[in-house]
Amino acid sequence: MTITNTDILANSPISFPGLFGNWEFTASSVALNIGHGIYWYGIILGLGVLFGMLLCLKQAKHYGIQEDNLLDLVLMGVPLGILGARIYYVLFYLDRFRNTDGSLNWGSIVAIWDGGLAIYGTVIAVFLMAFLYCRRKHIRLGAMTDLCVMGLMLGQAIGRWGNFMNREAFGAETTLPWRMRLTTIYGSFVEVHPTFLYESLWNVLGLCLVLFVISKARHFDGENTWFYFLWYGMGRFWIEGLRTDSLYLFDWTFMGEPIRVSQALSLVMILVSAAMLFYQIRIRHASRADLMVNQLAADEAEAAESTGESTDTREAEAAESSSEPDGEPTADAQPETPAEGGSTETPAVSLPTQEQVEQTAGSLYSAASTVLDAILGGSGN
Helix, strand or coil: CCCCHHHECCCCCEECHHHHCCCEECCCCEEECCCCCEEHHHHHHHHHHHHHHHHHHHHHHHHCCCHHHHHHHHHHHHHHHHHHHHHHHHHHCHHHHECCCCCECHHHHCCHHHCCCCHHHHHHHHHHHHHHHHHHHCCCHHHHHHHHHHHHHHHHHHHHHHHHHHCCCCECECCCCCCEEEEECCCCEEEECCHHHHHHHHHHHHHHHHHHHHHHHCCCCCHHHHHHHHHHHHHHHHHHCCECCCCEEEEEEECCEEEEHHHHHHHHHHHHHHHHHHHHHHHCCCCHHHCHHHHHHHHHHHHHHHHHHHHHHHHHHHHHHHHCCCCCCCCCCCCCCCCCCCCCCCCCCCCCCHHHHHHHHHHHHHHHHHHHHHHHHHHCC
8 A cells, every 4th residue: 555645643753763773753743833833844944945045145146146136036936936836736636625515625725834835836936936027127037047046956955854844745665774664544654765855965965066066167147047957857757756645647647657747847857958058058159258247247347447547537637737837828729809899808817926927037137138238249349
């Protein structure tokens, strides 16, 4: 018999007998009994969002993204992401949310505290919203998503531990050393794949690759994003094959087997992202100079250079103007002649300086002495 989430006893003790022997984890899935209860699931998801946002804020300058724009996107993206995740889950599990008469049970549909969020719904909703936001703000979508996927990967790595607290998102039975033991509602034990842990570690590894390898040699805006789709698609494809609570693509089958929605989407993501990376890097030969952050830096440098040249020109003109002697007209200066019949205005007269007076007096004295010598010399002949 295949064991699913509904077969597990609420707040069942969790143990890893192959690693820690008889030690058991017995914490409740409810952190605080207030109202419907504050679940660890929600708290851990909140921590994932918080740490993901802090990582993005720290990396924003490397992508040419202003922090205000990032915060706007997060404030809109978080509620829309949760809504998208719930809608996605409900659509593919619609029969679980019907009453006995076939009508929809809206109370159970909105009860997200009972679990039932699909990460693909979050990704779709957030990317649609990011597209509209970046288009309105004239921000390059690839640069924004390259930044955000790092926060998304960290948030997923942390958020999967909410599944651990809810005793859900586990895999089929196994005898591997790291198997997880749960108690069923039938009073028996079941030892299964801890697929929540697989996905958490897969996202941590992918994040390290993006931070320390991919982002250091980005060729184009969107490279981190396509790598995320490729990496997450590969991981989710094999992890989903281990799970027992998969969403299925209606009643469709392939080779006699029902089609798991996440595996179908993962396969599409792998093919499309691999093709885009190959095209941009190998065929188009995208250049790092085309990255938005580098273009913004080049524009700022050009603007600073233009401002510097303008300042130098103004200073040179000011210096040239101040070097001209006061009171002496330049060679190009021409006296203004009043128009005939027009009124004349007395021009402004500048008083000579003491130095100019002394120079003029000395010149007159020299001229007078020369004339006097000539007269006296002439009378003596």
